[in-house]
Amino acid sequence: SQTIHQWPATLVQPVGSPLSLECTVEGTSNPNLYWYRQAAGRGLQLLFYSVGIGQISSEVPQNLSASRPQDRQFILSSKKLLLSDSGFYLCAWSWNSPYEQYFGPGTRLTVT
Amino acid sequence: TQLLEQSPQFLSIQEGENLTVYCNSSSVFSSLQWYRQEPGEGPVLLVTVVTGGEVKKLKRLTFQFGDARKDSSLHITAAQPGDTGLYLCAGATGTASKLTFGTGTRLQVTL
Numbered sequence: 001s002q003t004i005h006q007w008p009a010t011l012v013q014p015v016g017s018p019l020s021l022e023c024t025v026e027g028t029s030n031p032n033l034y035w036y037r038q039a040a041g042r043g044l045q046l047l048f049y050s051v052g053i054g055q056i057s058s059e060v061p062q063n064l065s066a067s068r069p070q071d072r073q074f075i076l077s078s079k080k081l082l083l084s085d086s087g088f089y090l091c092a093w094s095w096n097s098p099y100e101q102y103f104g105p106g107t108r109l110t111v112t
Numbered sequence: 113t114q115l116l117e118q119s120p121q122f123l124s125i126q127e128g129e130n131l132t133v134y135c136n137s138s139s140v141f142s143s144l145q146w147y148r149q150e151p152g153e154g155p156v157l158l159v160t161v162v163t164g165g166e167v168k169k170l171k172r173l174t175f176q177f178g179d180a181r182k183d184s185s186l187h188i189t190a191a192q193p194g195d196t197g198l199y200l201c202a203g204a205t206g207t208a209s210k211l212t213f214g215t216g217t218r219l220q221v222t223l
Contacts, residue, residue: 041218049209098145
């Protein structure tokens with residue numbers, strides 16, 4: 001069966017510090033991978049998605065970036081965090097149509 | 113830009129009551145999914161509907177896809193406290209490798 005891991009689970013970082021969140025998927029190959037951000041009690045904002053190694057599509061222009069160095073690894077990064085980067089970050093994977101998505105446990109990021 | 117509007121945004125009911133959540137768009141989707149999310153966790157897929165007019169039942173939950181594939185509804189019969197959570201609909205188009213998520217409906221079921 002497939003499993004998806006995210007770490008860390010929680011993170012508190014000062015403004016201006018760098019960020020690296022990691023997501024890995026097990027039990028499947030060549031998945032579509034996604035990064036979302038969720039404000040408290042709200043819907044999901046798609047940040048990046050990838051349909052293959054080195055292929056990254058950005059949905060929202062901001063100071064975040066994503067990379068996919070391996071087939072089942074997806075990394076979300078920032079060089080300098082802003083207060084507005086605080087939120088709940090979710091990684092998900094899917095196969096192709098109908099693109100049913102399976103989410104990781106999330107990372108709670110607080111920028112202070 | 114495709115938008116999925118959910119209503120109501122928040123619903124507080126007592127155990128045993130029935131409820132319906134709506135998901136509406138002006139866009140046509142090739143499929144539509146419903147997820148439930150509990151606080152501090154990732155959303156969990158409940159169901160996928162792909163055919164206009166399709167109805168799927170999952171125990172006390174009934175999902176319907178509109179005939180024109182622009183809208184969907186989720187009906188819960190005899191709600192229980194375990195149904196509490198954030199319900200999200202999400203639509204897929206045939207050309208993009210991504211979903212459009214709805215604005216979410218927060219359901220609270222009390223004893």
